[in-house]
Amino acid sequence: MNSRLAINDLLRRSFLYPAVLSLLILLSLSSASFAQYGLQFASRDADPEKRTSLNITPDKPVCVSQKLDLSFELSFTPGITDNFGYAFRLVNDKKQNLDMLYDEAKKSFTIVFGDAYTNISVPMLYGDVVNRWVKFHLLLDFTHQTIALYCDYKLVQTSKVSFKENCFNLYFGATTDPYFKSSDVIPMRLRNIALNVDDREKSFWPLNESSGNQALDSISGKKAIVQNEHWLKPKHSSWQLRSNRSFKSWVSAGFDPVHELVYITGQDSIYIYSAKTSALTAVHLSEKHDLLPGSQTIYNPFSDHLYNFYPDEHDIAAYDAQTQHWEKNFNAAPLTAYWQVNKFFSRHDSSLYFMAGYGQLRYKNLVQRYHLATKKWDTVKTAGEHFNPRYLCALGSTSNGDTAYILGGYGSKDGDQLLNPQFYYDLTMYDVKTSTFKKIYTLKEPAEPFVFSNSMVIDKDGKHYYALINPKDQRNTQLQLIKGSLEKPEYELIGSSFPFTFVDVKSMANVYYCDASKVMLAVTLYTDKDANVTDVKIYSINFPPSGIATPEVAAPANTSKKYIVVLAAIGLLVIAFVVYKLRLFRRKTIAQPVERRPAPVETAMPTTTTTVNPAPATPVPTPAIPVITNEYEDITNEQQNRAGAHIYLFGNFEVVASNGENITRLFTPLLKELFLLLCIHSLKYNKGVSPEKLIEILWHTKDTKDAINNRSVNIAKLKSILEKIEDCTLQKEFGYWKLTFDRDKLYIDLDHFLQLFAERTLDNKSINELIAIVQRGPFLPQTSYQWADSFKSEISSLTIDALLKYCQYLSLPDNAERVINICNAIFAFDELNENALQLKCKSLVSLGRHTLAKEAFEKFASKYKEIYAEDYETNYTKMIS
Numbered sequence: 001m002n003s004r005l006a007i008n009d010l011l012r013r014s015f016l017y018p019a020v021l022s023l024l025i026l027l028s029l030s031s032a033s034f035a036q037y038g039l040q041f042a043s044r045d046a047d048p049e050k051r052t053s054l055n056i057t058p059d060k061p062v063c064v065s066q067k068l069d070l071s072f073e074l075s076f077t078p079g080i081t082d083n084f085g086y087a088f089r090l091v092n093d094k095k096q097n098l099d100m101l102y103d104e105a106k107k108s109f110t111i112v113f114g115d116a117y118t119n120i121s122v123p124m125l126y127g128d129v130v131n132r133w134v135k136f137h138l139l140l141d142f143t144h145q146t147i148a149l150y151c152d153y154k155l156v157q158t159s160k161v162s163f164k165e166n167c168f169n170l171y172f173g174a175t176t177d178p179y180f181k182s183s184d185v186i187p188m189r190l191r192n193i194a195l196n197v198d199d200r201e202k203s204f205w206p207l208n209e210s211s212g213n214q215a216l217d218s219i220s221g222k223k224a225i226v227q228n229e230h231w232l233k234p235k236h237s238s239w240q241l242r243s244n245r246s247f248k249s250w251v252s253a254g255f256d257p258v259h260e261l262v263y264i265t266g267q268d269s270i271y272i273y274s275a276k277t278s279a280l281t282a283v284h285l286s287e288k289h290d291l292l293p294g295s296q297t298i299y300n301p302f303s304d305h306l307y308n309f310y311p312d313e314h315d316i317a318a319y320d321a322q323t324q325h326w327e328k329n330f331n332a333a334p335l336t337a338y339w340q341v342n343k344f345f346s347r348h349d350s351s352l353y354f355m356a357g358y359g360q361l362r363y364k365n366l367v368q369r370y371h372l373a374t375k376k377w378d379t380v381k382t383a384g385e386h387f388n389p390r391y392l393c394a395l396g397s398t399s400n401g402d403t404a405y406i407l408g409g410y411g412s413k414d415g416d417q418l419l420n421p422q423f424y425y426d427l428t429m430y431d432v433k434t435s436t437f438k439k440i441y442t443l444k445e446p447a448e449p450f451v452f453s454n455s456m457v458i459d460k461d462g463k464h465y466y467a468l469i470n471p472k473d474q475r476n477t478q479l480q481l482i483k484g485s486l487e488k489p490e491y492e493l494i495g496s497s498f499p500f501t502f503v504d505v506k507s508m509a510n511v512y513y514c515d516a517s518k519v520m521l522a523v524t525l526y527t528d529k530d531a532n533v534t535d536v537k538i539y540s541i542n543f544p545p546s547g548i549a550t551p552e553v554a555a556p557a558n559t560s561k562k563y564i565v566v567l568a569a570i571g572l573l574v575i576a577f578v579v580y581k582l583r584l585f586r587r588k589t590i591a592q593p594v595e596r597r598p599a600p601v602e603t604a605m606p607t608t609t610t611t612v613n614p615a616p617a618t619p620v621p622t623p624a625i626p627v628i629t630n631e632y633e634d635i636t637n638e639q640q641n642r643a644g645a646h647i648y649l650f651g652n653f654e655v656v657a658s659n660g661e662n663i664t665r666l667f668t669p670l671l672k673e674l675f676l677l678l679c680i681h682s683l684k685y686n687k688g689v690s691p692e693k694l695i696e697i698l699w700h701t702k703d704t705k706d707a708i709n710n711r712s713v714n715i716a717k718l719k720s721i722l723e724k725i726e727d728c729t730l731q732k733e734f735g736y737w738k739l740t741f742d743r744d745k746l747y748i749d750l751d752h753f754l755q756l757f758a759e760r761t762l763d764n765k766s767i768n769e770l771i772a773i774v775q776r777g778p779f780l781p782q783t784s785y786q787w788a789d790s791f792k793s794e795i796s797s798l799t800i801d802a803l804l805k806y807c808q809y810l811s812l813p814d815n816a817e818r819v820i821n822i823c824n825a826i827f828a829f830d831e832l833n834e835n836a837l838q839l840k841c842k843s844l845v846s847l848g849r850h851t852l853a854k855e856a857f858e859k860f861a862s863k864y865k866e867i868y869a870e871d872y873e874t875n876y877t878k879m880i881s
Contacts, residue, residue, distance in 0.1 A: 036236035037208035038191035041173045048183040053174035053227040063167040068140040069196035073133040079276045079517035080187040088172045094164040118159040235542040239498040243538040251534045254297035260514040265297045275514045289326040294336025311338035314377035340391040346401035346432045363389035363411035384436035389415035394452035394467040404430040408452045423449045441489040447691045448735035453509035495545040501526040518543045645725045646747040651776030657724035688738030774825045796829040813846035
């Protein structure tokens with residue numbers, strides 16, 4: 001029996017099941033618990049022809065004898081409150097329809113049969129559905145001609161129907177059926193569509209794709225067709241470029257969090273970008289407004305006004321939206337003294353605050369204030385801890401602006417640029433009411449220094465922040481989002497990085513949060529002073545962002561150690577019990593090939609990183625029904641006779657340079673472990689390894705000085721070896737040593753493996769490629785590194801599960817030889833896999849090789865007794881029956 005299913009069955013039958021379930025819930029809550037995948041439907045926010053349709057039955061209808069069981073999870077699209085339209089439509093050839101729609105006027109989901117409402121209605125307000133997944137479950141009973149709707153596992157109502165035919169086409173969103181064609185779509189997000197027919201699990205579409213116009217059924221591999229697709233997964237892990245414009249002047253940008261608008265102020269126009277619609281509109285000014293270098297734009301959410309300020313003149317200009325006119329211009333100064341000044345509004349005293357900044361060879365630490373009612377600008381006398389002069393720091397304030405947090409920066413103790421400037425990584429709190437600075441903590445200094453964007457977002461929980469970081473010494477660089485704690489010195493990288501042109505006095509970056517639309521915006525500006533042109537780019541990522549798991553970056557949280565220890569202890573007790581029960585269980589039964597496939601679970605998969613597109617993290621793929629071809633032999637021969645540079649981590653470790661020279665001998669045991677550590681972390685985590693982590697793993701017995709020296713020497717040696725491979729290098733990115741390479745010039749079997757498992761469905765070609773990879777042997781069989789054990793185990797599980805599922809589609813004796821090869825590959829990973837034994841023995845018997853089948857069984861039984869010190873109780877006759 002598949003071990004995972006056996007364990008699951010044992011747990012369900014044991015008294016520990018409630019405890020285990022609670023443990024799993026706790027573990028899931030300790031990580032990012034809200035799974036970020038699904039399909040978003042374009043609705044009234046798009047033209048009719050651009051609205052989203054999901055056709056579940058594009059090839060043929062689904063036919064039912066007795067029962068049709070349809071379930072799915074639905075959430076409203078944030079930011080769109082006009083929610084009339086269809087969720088789904090079931091239609092048959094007799095022109096009968098069963099629809100589920102949302103009626104904005106009645107604020108309810110309603111079931112319609114034919115041209116009449118049924119008595120089934122679920123009252124729900126926009127706020128009930130927008131920030132959570134609602135589980136709907138529709139049961140059609142054709143024996144009794146009834147339908148029943150469940151919402152979040154509770155029965156809503158039943159109703160009588162009268163179907164003339166039991167074969168249906170199923171559409172979500174816009175309907176493309178010629179007779180029932182409609183573009184009325186609920187602005188919704190959808191996932192986890194399950195379809196059971198006559199009490200049999202038939203299809204499951206998780207809708208966890210990242211691209212393309214097809215959604216795959218994880219059970220049968222069938223394809224649903226999507227028109228105007230908007231997949232959620234990449235929107236939570238990768239920044240999307242929404243707008244890229246150039247303006248013929250110095251410009252600045254401000255953000256209105258209430259209406260989710262970005263204001264880009266220029267000399268003759270104000271450009272307004274809407275996060276809700278992605279539209280950029282221009283408002284022409286009635287009079288030209290000269291923007292000076294160093295001036296900034298800010299929106300006051302408490303008064304609904306837009307301002308432009310120039311710190312050098314201690315003055316502010318308000319914008320009058322009625323007359324489309326700024327109330328004043330500023331006088332030009334030779335050079336601003338306040339580049340990158342930070343700012344925020346406070347409701348407490350109706351004032352705009354400024355702090356930090358740089359100009360004329362000095363860093364600033366003054367707190368300045370502009371009182372809106374009196375139009376008075378003054379310098380605040382502060383108390384508390386000393387705040388060192390700096391710029392390139394991030395500032396975020398609480399919702400009322402009574403507290404501001406300032407993170408990091410670059411400056412010096414007395415503000416003089418020439419006297420030992422340095423990077424700061426402290427988090428400081430400024431209390432508006434008491435005008436007091438208080439240092440909260442200092443982050444651990446990173447291996448590679450970085451600075452911060454001008455603003456940061458304070459999470460609604462009041463415990464976390466989001467900010468953008470980038471290196472200070474690179475012009476063409478990348479911005480990276482981090483999420484940190486306001487209480488403890490820890491943070492993690494979140495989402496992908498994205499391009500940023502950085503020159504401290506020519507560029508600006510800000511991050512904003514749109515609560516209604518549930519997106520974060522990043523706005524970057526770069527001004528070419530010679531051409532007098534400013535490039536403005538607006539990026540977005542769905543909230544909460546995800547995509548990079550980086551526990552090594554964060555400083556350890558002492559307060560969570562006890563919690564982790566308790567969970568680990570409970571987990572070990574549960575595992576011990578399950579193993580004991582499983583050993584008793586496996587004595588009595590022999591597994592049959594599993595016909596029922598479990599619904600997919602969002603399992604974090606390893607990701608790949610190269611100079612070409614990395615493979616995103618995805619759930620374990622399900623093999624599609626294969627078309628058996630001779631590709632296997634071709635792919636195997638190609639791999640065994642591979643020319644050019646390649647690195648094999650499956651089977652014997654082997655490295656061949658670009659000129660064909662085998663350079664494996666150059667890797668001493670230490671260099672080999674260093675290389676494998678960097679290679680695996682670069683491919684799996686898209687990150688690499690920090691210098692501190694390298695020392696912790698490889699040189700933890702040496703003192704700090706010797707460890708750093710050993711690290712530097714061996715990285716230099718490894719770089720020298722890798723020079724023999726074209727476009728394969730070690731380099732630092734955000735303080736992490738990372739392996740980068742060109743897939744066109746270097747083949748790494750682990751990279752290929754991870755690319756295969758980045759796909760939702762393994763087709764025939766993919767399975768062939770997988771077999772070709774693992775035929776060399778298991779992953780790193782001759783190594784024993786504690787840091788690699790969990791990854792090796794994960795690779796084994798993925799390989800075995802995929803190959804066993806694939807074998808279910810191979811009939812005997814036509815594919816017996818192939819099944820035998822696959823089973824031999826499985827045995828390389830798990831020599832006591834009972835599924836593989838049974839498949840191999842049956843295949844050999846189908847070919848008439850009874851002696852070989854009996855020998856394979858006896859060899860297995862002997863090994864079983866050697867490991868478990870007990871006889872294998874299943875006999876050969878039962879095995880092959």
